[in-house]
Amino acid sequence: MEKVKIKLEDIEKSFDGNKILDRISLSLKEGEFISIVGPSGSGKSTVFNIISRLIDADSGNVDVNGKLSYMYQNDLLLPHKNIIDNVSLPYVLKGESKKIARDKVKELFGVFGLSGYEMRFPDELSGGMKQRANFMRTFITSHDIMLLDEPFGSLDSITRYSMQEWLINLRKKIPTSIVMITHDIDEALNLSDKIYVFSDKPAKVLEIIDLTDEGKRNEENMIHIKKDILDLLA
Ligand SMILES: Nc1ncnc2c1ncn2[C@@H]1O[C@H](COP(=O)(O)OP(=O)(O)OP(=O)(O)O)[C@@H](O)[C@H]1O
Ligand SMILES: [Mg+2]
Numbered sequence: 251m252e253k254v255k256i257k258l259e260d261i262e263k264s265f266d267g268n269k270i271l272d273r274i275s276l277s278l279k280e281g282e283f284i285s286i287v288g289p290s291g292s293g294k295s296t297v298f299n300i301i302s303r304l305i306d307a308d309s310g311n312v313d314v315n316g317k318l319s320y321m322y323q324n325d326l327l328l329p330h331k332n333i334i335d336n337v338s339l340p341y342v343l344k345g346e347s348k349k350i351a352r353d354k355v356k357e358l359f360g361v362f363g364l365s366g367y368e369m370r371f372p373d374e375l376s377g378g379m380k381q382r383a384n385f386m387r388t389f390i391t392s393h394d395i396m397l398l399d400e401p402f403g404s405l406d407s408i409t410r411y412s413m414q415e416w417l418i419n420l421r422k423k424i425p426t427s428i429v430m431i432t433h434d435i436d437e438a439l440n441l442s443d444k445i446y447v448f449s450d451k452p453a454k455v456l457e458i459i460d461l462t463d464e465g466k467r468n469e470e471n472m473i474h475i476k477k478d479i480l481d482l483l484a
Contacts, residue, residue: 253280254315255395255427256301261310263296270296272452273310276429278395283421283428285438288448289483294431295323297453298397301429316427319391323399323431325384327372333383334359334368340391355390361423362386363416378409382416389426398430402437414440435479439472447482456482 256278263271270293278284286294299305300312302320327336335342337358338351346354352368359365362382372380381402388396402410414437421428432438438445445459459475461467 254278254313255280255282256315256429257311257313258297258301259311259313261297261300261307261312263293263300263305263308269452271300271307272454274453274455276446276455278427278429280427281425282443283430283441284444284446285442286429286431286446286448287433287435287438287479287483288453289450290433292448292451293453294448295399298399298429298431301397314395316394317392318395318397319388319393320397321384321388321399321401323403325388325399327380327383327387329372332369332371333364333375336372337383337386337390339387355386358386358390361420362389376409377405378413381405381413393424393426395427396429398428400431400433403433410434410437411440417441435476438479439476445479447479 254277256276258274258276261271261274262269274297276284286297288294296305298320300307301314302318334352334355335348338355341351341354342348356368359368362385364379364382364386367375367379372383375383385401388398402413405413418441430441439461443462445461447456447459448454449456459479
Protein backbone atom coordinates (compact mmCIF):
# COMPACT_ATOMS: atom_id res chain seq x y z
CA MET A 251 0.00 0.00 0.00
CA GLU A 252 1.16 3.55 -0.69
CA LYS A 253 2.40 5.44 2.31
CA VAL A 254 0.52 8.56 3.34
CA LYS A 255 2.93 11.35 4.33
CA ILE A 256 0.39 13.99 5.40
CA LYS A 257 -3.20 13.47 6.36
CA LEU A 258 -5.48 16.32 7.42
CA GLU A 259 -9.00 15.49 8.49
CA ASP A 260 -11.70 18.11 8.99
CA ILE A 261 -9.37 20.86 10.16
CA GLU A 262 -11.11 23.91 11.58
CA LYS A 263 -9.46 27.15 12.63
CA SER A 264 -10.70 30.55 13.72
CA PHE A 265 -8.73 33.69 14.53
CA ASP A 266 -10.44 36.13 16.92
CA GLY A 267 -13.83 34.54 16.30
CA ASN A 268 -13.44 34.63 12.49
CA LYS A 269 -13.59 31.23 10.92
CA ILE A 270 -10.67 30.80 8.51
CA LEU A 271 -10.61 27.04 7.81
CA ASP A 272 -13.80 25.05 7.39
CA ARG A 273 -13.27 21.29 7.62
CA ILE A 274 -10.16 21.08 5.46
CA SER A 275 -9.10 17.54 4.59
CA LEU A 276 -6.02 16.68 2.55
CA SER A 277 -3.95 13.62 1.87
CA LEU A 278 -0.41 13.57 0.47
CA LYS A 279 0.96 10.21 -0.62
CA GLU A 280 4.64 9.35 -0.78
CA GLY A 281 6.25 10.83 -3.91
CA GLU A 282 3.19 12.92 -4.69
CA PHE A 283 3.09 16.62 -5.62
CA ILE A 284 0.01 18.54 -4.47
CA SER A 285 -0.70 22.20 -5.20
CA ILE A 286 -3.12 24.42 -3.33
CA VAL A 287 -4.69 27.32 -5.21
CA GLY A 288 -7.20 29.77 -3.76
CA PRO A 289 -7.97 33.42 -3.15
CA SER A 290 -5.57 35.64 -1.23
CA GLY A 291 -6.34 35.55 2.48
CA SER A 292 -8.35 32.33 2.25
CA GLY A 293 -6.16 30.44 4.71
CA LYS A 294 -3.59 28.59 2.61
CA SER A 295 -0.52 29.58 4.65
CA THR A 296 -2.53 28.85 7.80
CA VAL A 297 -2.88 25.24 6.61
CA PHE A 298 0.92 25.02 6.32
CA ASN A 299 1.34 26.55 9.77
CA ILE A 300 -0.99 23.86 11.15
CA ILE A 301 0.78 21.01 9.31
CA SER A 302 4.14 22.21 10.66
CA ARG A 303 2.65 22.66 14.18
CA LEU A 304 3.51 26.36 14.33
CA ILE A 305 -0.13 26.84 15.29
CA ASP A 306 -2.77 24.41 16.54
CA ALA A 307 -6.01 23.60 14.79
CA ASP A 308 -9.20 24.17 16.80
CA SER A 309 -10.42 20.72 15.79
CA GLY A 310 -9.66 17.93 13.35
CA ASN A 311 -6.71 15.58 12.95
CA VAL A 312 -3.20 16.31 11.69
CA ASP A 313 -1.02 13.35 10.88
CA VAL A 314 2.51 13.83 9.50
CA ASN A 315 4.45 10.71 8.70
CA GLY A 316 8.05 11.76 8.12
CA LYS A 317 10.41 14.70 8.42
CA LEU A 318 9.10 18.03 7.27
CA SER A 319 10.70 21.16 5.87
CA TYR A 320 8.90 24.43 5.24
CA MET A 321 9.81 27.18 2.77
CA TYR A 322 7.93 30.20 4.05
CA GLN A 323 6.16 32.71 1.86
CA ASN A 324 8.69 35.53 1.18
CA ASP A 325 11.52 33.51 2.66
CA LEU A 326 14.72 35.53 2.78
CA LEU A 327 18.41 34.76 2.66
CA LEU A 328 20.53 36.45 5.30
CA PRO A 329 22.24 39.32 3.43
CA HIS A 330 25.47 39.28 5.46
CA LYS A 331 26.14 35.56 4.94
CA ASN A 332 27.51 34.05 1.73
CA ILE A 333 25.40 31.47 -0.11
CA ILE A 334 27.03 28.35 1.29
CA ASP A 335 26.64 29.63 4.86
CA ASN A 336 23.02 30.59 4.19
CA VAL A 337 22.29 27.17 2.76
CA SER A 338 24.11 25.19 5.45
CA LEU A 339 22.49 27.17 8.28
CA PRO A 340 20.12 24.30 9.23
CA TYR A 341 23.19 22.19 10.11
CA VAL A 342 24.82 25.00 12.11
CA LEU A 343 21.54 25.45 14.01
CA LYS A 344 21.71 21.75 14.83
CA GLY A 345 25.15 22.31 16.37
CA GLU A 346 27.56 21.43 13.53
CA SER A 347 30.66 23.55 12.97
CA LYS A 348 30.59 25.96 10.03
CA LYS A 349 33.22 23.88 8.21
CA ILE A 350 31.38 20.57 8.59
CA ALA A 351 28.10 22.25 7.64
CA ARG A 352 29.74 23.62 4.46
CA ASP A 353 31.20 20.19 3.62
CA LYS A 354 27.80 18.58 3.95
CA VAL A 355 26.14 20.89 1.43
CA LYS A 356 28.84 21.64 -1.11
CA GLU A 357 28.13 18.67 -3.39
CA LEU A 358 24.52 19.81 -3.78
CA PHE A 359 25.43 23.13 -5.42
CA GLY A 360 25.63 21.41 -8.82
CA VAL A 361 22.20 19.80 -8.39
CA PHE A 362 20.69 23.19 -7.59
CA GLY A 363 22.44 25.02 -10.43
CA LEU A 364 24.55 27.15 -8.11
CA SER A 365 28.07 25.82 -8.67
CA GLY A 366 30.62 28.59 -8.43
CA TYR A 367 28.36 30.82 -6.35
CA GLU A 368 29.13 29.26 -2.96
CA MET A 369 31.07 32.27 -1.64
CA ARG A 370 28.90 34.98 -3.21
CA PHE A 371 26.45 37.07 -1.21
CA PRO A 372 22.67 37.11 -1.84
CA ASP A 373 22.69 40.52 -3.53
CA GLU A 374 25.15 39.16 -6.12
CA LEU A 375 22.64 36.53 -7.31
CA SER A 376 19.71 36.80 -9.70
CA GLY A 377 16.15 36.35 -8.39
CA GLY A 378 15.98 32.79 -9.74
CA MET A 379 19.28 31.87 -8.12
CA LYS A 380 18.18 33.29 -4.78
CA GLN A 381 15.00 31.21 -4.96
CA ARG A 382 17.08 28.11 -5.71
CA ALA A 383 19.31 28.88 -2.72
CA ASN A 384 16.21 29.24 -0.54
CA PHE A 385 14.92 26.03 -1.96
CA MET A 386 18.22 24.33 -1.25
CA ARG A 387 18.13 25.45 2.39
CA THR A 388 14.60 24.04 2.72
CA PHE A 389 15.70 20.84 0.99
CA ILE A 390 18.64 20.45 3.41
CA THR A 391 16.33 20.75 6.39
CA SER A 392 14.45 17.78 4.92
CA HIS A 393 13.45 16.52 1.50
CA ASP A 394 11.24 13.79 2.86
CA ILE A 395 8.21 16.14 2.90
CA MET A 396 8.48 19.75 1.71
CA LEU A 397 5.92 22.52 2.23
CA LEU A 398 6.54 25.26 -0.34
CA ASP A 399 4.59 28.50 0.09
CA GLU A 400 4.74 30.44 -3.20
CA PRO A 401 8.33 29.31 -3.83
CA PHE A 402 8.60 31.14 -7.15
CA GLY A 403 6.25 33.96 -6.23
CA SER A 404 8.49 36.91 -6.88
CA LEU A 405 9.85 35.76 -10.23
CA ASP A 406 8.97 36.92 -13.74
CA SER A 407 7.07 34.38 -15.83
CA ILE A 408 10.05 33.21 -17.91
CA THR A 409 12.31 32.61 -14.89
CA ARG A 410 9.37 31.04 -13.15
CA TYR A 411 8.85 28.60 -15.97
CA SER A 412 12.51 27.61 -16.04
CA MET A 413 12.36 27.07 -12.24
CA GLN A 414 9.39 24.74 -12.77
CA GLU A 415 11.35 22.72 -15.33
CA TRP A 416 14.25 22.64 -12.92
CA LEU A 417 11.98 21.34 -10.13
CA ILE A 418 10.51 18.65 -12.40
CA ASN A 419 14.06 17.45 -13.15
CA LEU A 420 15.08 17.61 -9.50
CA ARG A 421 12.16 15.36 -8.57
CA LYS A 422 13.33 12.79 -11.13
CA LYS A 423 16.74 12.67 -9.42
CA ILE A 424 15.61 12.95 -5.79
CA PRO A 425 12.22 11.54 -4.82
CA THR A 426 10.31 13.76 -2.43
CA SER A 427 6.72 14.49 -1.37
CA ILE A 428 5.60 18.09 -1.83
CA VAL A 429 2.70 20.40 -1.05
CA MET A 430 3.01 23.77 -2.80
CA ILE A 431 0.87 26.89 -2.51
CA THR A 432 0.71 28.97 -5.67
CA HIS A 433 -1.36 31.74 -7.22
CA ASP A 434 -0.27 30.62 -10.67
CA ILE A 435 -2.71 28.08 -12.13
CA ASP A 436 -0.38 27.21 -15.03
CA GLU A 437 2.33 26.47 -12.49
CA ALA A 438 -0.03 24.21 -10.52
CA LEU A 439 -1.04 22.41 -13.75
CA ASN A 440 2.56 22.03 -14.86
CA LEU A 441 3.88 20.56 -11.61
CA SER A 442 1.12 18.77 -9.74
CA ASP A 443 -0.33 15.31 -9.45
CA LYS A 444 -3.31 16.85 -7.67
CA ILE A 445 -4.62 20.40 -7.33
CA TYR A 446 -6.71 21.41 -4.32
CA VAL A 447 -8.91 24.41 -5.10
CA PHE A 448 -9.74 26.41 -1.96
CA SER A 449 -12.73 28.73 -1.60
CA ASP A 450 -12.52 32.23 -0.18
CA LYS A 451 -12.48 32.29 3.62
CA PRO A 452 -13.56 30.35 5.49
CA ALA A 453 -11.56 28.07 3.22
CA LYS A 454 -13.22 24.86 2.08
CA VAL A 455 -11.85 22.41 -0.45
CA LEU A 456 -14.02 23.18 -3.48
CA GLU A 457 -12.48 20.55 -5.69
CA ILE A 458 -9.56 18.15 -5.98
CA ILE A 459 -8.30 17.88 -9.55
CA ASP A 460 -6.44 14.65 -10.17
CA LEU A 461 -3.78 14.80 -12.90
CA THR A 462 -1.94 11.64 -11.86
CA ASP A 463 -2.94 9.94 -15.10
CA GLU A 464 -0.42 11.25 -17.69
CA GLY A 465 -3.02 10.53 -20.40
CA LYS A 466 -5.08 13.46 -19.08
CA ARG A 467 -2.28 15.89 -19.79
CA ASN A 468 -3.19 16.65 -23.37
CA GLU A 469 -3.47 20.29 -24.34
CA GLU A 470 -7.23 20.32 -24.88
CA ASN A 471 -7.94 18.74 -21.50
CA MET A 472 -5.54 21.08 -19.72
CA ILE A 473 -7.32 24.11 -21.21
CA HIS A 474 -10.63 22.73 -19.90
CA ILE A 475 -9.21 22.12 -16.46
CA LYS A 476 -7.73 25.62 -16.32
CA LYS A 477 -11.12 27.07 -17.23
CA ASP A 478 -12.79 24.95 -14.52
CA ILE A 479 -10.36 26.25 -11.91
CA LEU A 480 -10.84 29.85 -13.01
CA ASP A 481 -14.63 29.38 -12.82
CA LEU A 482 -14.36 27.92 -9.32
CA LEU A 483 -12.27 30.89 -8.19
CA ALA A 484 -14.40 33.53 -9.92
N1 LIG B 1 -1.64 34.24 13.49
C1 LIG B 1 -2.73 34.86 13.05
N2 LIG B 1 -3.50 35.61 13.87
C2 LIG B 1 -4.63 36.20 13.43
N3 LIG B 1 -5.09 36.12 12.16
C3 LIG B 1 -4.37 35.40 11.29
C4 LIG B 1 -3.14 34.73 11.67
N4 LIG B 1 -2.64 34.07 10.59
C5 LIG B 1 -3.50 34.33 9.58
N5 LIG B 1 -4.52 35.12 9.99
C6 LIG B 1 -5.66 35.54 9.16
O1 LIG B 1 -6.18 34.39 8.53
C7 LIG B 1 -6.56 34.67 7.19
C8 LIG B 1 -5.87 33.72 6.26
O2 LIG B 1 -4.47 34.02 6.24
P1 LIG B 1 -3.43 33.18 5.40
O3 LIG B 1 -2.13 33.80 5.59
O4 LIG B 1 -3.57 31.74 5.75
O5 LIG B 1 -4.00 33.40 3.91
P2 LIG B 1 -3.38 32.93 2.51
O6 LIG B 1 -4.43 32.12 1.83
O7 LIG B 1 -2.06 32.30 2.73
O8 LIG B 1 -3.24 34.33 1.74
P3 LIG B 1 -2.14 34.79 0.63
O9 LIG B 1 -2.52 34.09 -0.62
O10 LIG B 1 -2.36 36.26 0.54
O11 LIG B 1 -0.80 34.44 1.15
C9 LIG B 1 -6.26 36.13 6.96
O12 LIG B 1 -7.45 36.85 7.15
C10 LIG B 1 -5.25 36.48 8.03
O13 LIG B 1 -5.33 37.81 8.41
MG1 LIG C 1 -0.16 32.88 2.22
